[in-house]
Every structure is written in structure tokens, then in C-alpha cells.
Amino acid sequence: MLKIKNLRCSVQRAVHTRQLAYEGYGNPPEAIQLKSINIGDKPAADQVFVKWIAAPINPADLNQIQGVYPVKPTLPAVGGNEGFGKVISVGSNVKSVKEGDHVIPNKSGLGTWRELGLHSETDVFLIDNELPLEYAAVFQVNPPTAYRMLKDFIHLKKGDTVVQNGANSAVGKQVIQICRILGIKSVNVVRNRDNLEDLVKELKDLGADDVITQEELYGRKKKFPGVKLALNCVGGRSSLFLASLLDHGGCMVTYGGMSKQPVDCPTGPLIFKDISLRGFWMSRWYDIQKTPEKRQEMYKELAEWMKSGEMKKQAFVNNRLEDHARAIEDAQNKHEKKQLFLLD
């Protein structure tokens, strides 16, 4: 809801908006504060005025507030790197978006946990207006991460096998679905839990060919021939055994470090199977694109899979900005459902 207060100037008005900001690095639930500020409602020539609609809490957002993420916005900063909004108005020089368009941040560090924002045109990127909220709010990071890791490291053919740990993570679930769509088999490693059967069913319903626990991975009881690609979200012992599953010339791509342990790699497969270890960071991929075409092409394919229902909507815990302390605490400690701020 907008509370609008007239200023002396007849053109520019001050618009009241709320945002979750941090003044210094620290433990996220304590560092983040809900602030009310006034901003102008008229974009400058190269600016867009955005009504933010929904934004998730991702592990990277928490790392950023802790001060341990490579993208460090100038402090004080607004939290949140992902989300989507609707363009309310644009400045006279803006060409890439127009009123009514849906946009996401162009790159990390914009600060999406806010109701309204005046941003430079180059800070936002157009997405498909018809994408439902559950897809649009988390369109920028996890689906493209899964997509690029499956496309950019190993030439995968139908019937090839990919293994991954952290398979029930948001990224992991996107990997399972894209593998299914592309005809690639996925072997998925998760941590054991009381309701393991429910989780196995959920992942198999998304298209997982195999789901095994970390303990089964360490026990080496199951064999998976012809593994070309391993996606490592965890590190430590888990990455050691994941890399052991790779076939000759296979590649392990590390994209997360959820165990907070260094990536371990088995010596034998490095020498005798010439496996390779790579890393992937979506933010860097966005940074090195010189033109928007490759990004647009990826977004088009992902949006089509989402709108056709081939990729399922993610389940969220919905929060208002005033629920920030509990929402951020839960994002740190519970991983079953992603926490989402509804900003509308």
C-alpha cells in the first residue's frame, strides 16, 4: 500500500516505502532492520520506478549480510539479491523496459527486499510478463544455475547420467527437472531424515531416476555406470564420494558449500580417470555476457518449460516484511521450503 505525501514541488512527490536494510555485517536476523523511507516517485531520464512484488531469502543473501559473499554492496544496503517487480514508470531515455513490464535485477547486489525502488535502467532485466509469481520471484538464480551447469561443462546426450548432492535443494530440484526434460538420467544424493520416503517420492515425482542417502553414497553399494557430470552443492566428504562416481573424463562442478568444508577429491580418479574439477557462479556468468541474447534465449526456454508446467512451481513460506526476523532465522535453519517476502 502506498502512502503518498505531497511536497512543495508539484511534479515530484514523496512516496512512502518500507525496506529491509543492514548498516553493518553481522548475524542476519539481528543485522536486518525494517526501515520506512520516502523516495521520489518520478524516475530520472535513465531510471525506472519499480514496485517490487516478491523476493526470496537465498543462502547467498545471508552470506552477503554476514559479509562473507563476494558481492558487497555499499553500506547501508537493502538485503536480497533476487525477486521480481513491475515497472510503474520509466524515464525519458529508457529503452529496454516500459510501464507494466516485469523485471528482475540485472545482477546481484541490487537489494530486492523493498516495496518500491528507483533504479538505473541497467540495474534491471526484462522477463516474461506471463510467468506466475512462484516462478518469477525465483527466476534469476536457481533455474539458470541448473541450466548452465547442465549445458556448459560436458556435452551431455540423451541417456547420459548426472549425479548431484544436495539434491533436495532449490537448485537440485531444478537440476532434476531439466535432466528429465532433456532426457538425461539423474542420480540424487540427500541427507537421511525421518520422512525420507516422502522426500524420495517428491524427487521421483519431479523426474529423479535414483535417490540415495549420503550414507549409501559413502557405502559405495550402488554402482552408476557412465556418469559424465557431478554437481556439488555440499563439499567435504560428500564431494569426495560424489567425484568417485565419475567415469573417465568426467567433471565435477562445485556451486555450493553447504557443509562449510573444503572440497575433497579422490586422488585415484584424478590420476587414472583424468576427471576435472570446475566451479560455477551464476553472478559471474551474468557479468561476462557482453550482449543480452544468450541470457534472453535461456530465459525463453526456461519460461516455456515453466508456463507449460514441465517445471513445477516451488513451494514457499510466505512472509510480510514485518516478519523478517523469524523468516531469516528459519531460512538459516530450515531448508524444506524457501522463505519468500511478499512485497505487494
Ligand SMILES: NC(=O)c1ccc[n+]([C@@H]2O[C@H](COP(=O)([O-])OP(=O)(O)OC[C@H]3O[C@@H](n4cnc5c(N)ncnc54)[C@H](OP(=O)(O)O)[C@@H]3O)[C@@H](O)[C@H]2O)c1
Ligand atoms: N554458484 C551459484 O551460482 C549458485 C547459485 C544458486 C545457489 N548456490 C548455492 O547453492 C547452495 C544451495 O542453494 P539453494 O538456494 O538451492 O538452497 P536451499 O534450497 O536452501 O537448500 C539447501 C540444501 O543444502 C543442504 N544442506 C544444508 N546443510 C548441509 C550440510 N551440512 N551437509 C549436506 N547438505 C546440507 C540441505 O539439505 P537438508 O534438507 O538435508 O538440510 C538442502 O538440500 C547454496 O550454497 C547456495 O549459495 C550457488
